Amino acid sequence: MLIMLALSGCREEDPIIPEEIEQLPPQTVTTVEGFYLLNEGNMNMNKASLDYFDYSTGAYRRNVYGQANPEATLGLGDVGADLGIYGSKLYAVINCSNKVEVMDARTAKRLKVIDIKNCRYITFANGKAYVSAYDGEVQSGAASPNGFVAEIDTATLAITRTVMVGRQPEELAVVGDKLYVANSGGYSPPNYERIISVIDLNTFTKVNDIDVAPNLHRLKADAYGNLYVSSRGDNFGVASNLFLIDTQTDAVKKTFDIACSNLTIVGDTAYIIGSEFSYTTYNTVINYSMINVKTETLLEGSFLPAAVSNAIKMPYGIAVDPASRNIFITDATDYVSPGRLYCIDNEGNTLFTVSTGDIPAHFAFVYKNKK
Secondary structure, three states: OHHHHHHHHHHHOOOOOOOEEEEOOOOOOOOEEEEEEEEOOOOOOOOOEEEEEEOOOOEEEEOHHHHHOOOOOOOOOOOEEEEEEEOOEEEEEEOOOOEEEEEEOOOOOEEEEEEOOOEEEEEEEOOEEEEEEOOOOOOOOOOOOEEEEEEEEOOOOOEEEEEEEEEOEEEEEEEOOEEEEEEOOOOOOOOOOOEEEEEEOOOOEEEEEEEOOOOEEEEEEOOOOEEEEEEOOOOOOOOOEEEEEEOOOOEEEEEOOOOOOEEEEEOOEEEEEEEEEOOOOOOEEEEEEEEEOOOOEEOOOOOOOHHHHHHOOOEEEEEEOOOOOOEEEEEOOOOOOEEEEEEEOOOOOEEEEEEEEEOEEEEEEEEOOOO
16 A cells, blocks of 8 residues: 555656657748647547647647646646637647647647537637537447537637537538538447438527438538538448538538548648558558549549658548648557658658657647737
């Protein structure tokens, strides 16, 4: 008992993990000054962390949250699920810690913690933040409850409204006066959800369900009133796939027949990572694809040079600078060790690579003059 007490005392006195700075080649500052990268950290490890890359100086700073918030003795928390900037605030969704950390976007200093049980993803519109949440314990089971979406006023940081959706809701997007939410049902395989919930933002009520495919995950809006939604499939007979939704009709209008584990849309191009594991073959098939969202056509070739795609063990996070079109892609490696971040320009040249926290996943660009 005395040994246990001594060890406990040592843990309480452990210092905050210090910030680490690595010098990289500076990037041209246009409308973008840099970006934050949220590292998920493995579940139950309490290792979510936040990095920042400053374009003008080339300084890549690891663990900026710990440096900015030394009083947060438990760090950022358990599993960083999503990240976004709206106005002057930075929002980090911390899934297993059941909270949204709200920080100053310039300093990463904590402003408020918003408690939301098993929260997952965040999006913004018209002065509001919308957060999807499983509303249940992190465990498998057929009896898991339906999830919900919480509306947060970004001025007061108060939850103003909630609405029930499907089981285990994932990414969400706003188009016009409607909010779309991809539901997975991932806690109860093979009884997955297949629907996108459609919410009227004026009344904050669910007005429609769009039947798509099992185990939905990613959901991104383009500039033409369409949504791109991914299905994880079931890892057996039903493959991962990517679907195009027309928000005028709220119906599926095209299937691309490619695996999709992550994607981002910048301008008229969707950049897609496909990483699909099969319990039948025990193999993982990876692809790096592009879609012209204006013509709704799948483009030939990969958006990564072979040297980079061959070096990446497990592609995970993806972001594209809207001005330079530089591509940022992360490698989760073995999911328990520090990951890697690669920067590739639009001509396929590797500008730099750098070590990150564990499971680097979610990006948020910092724009000039957004105070």
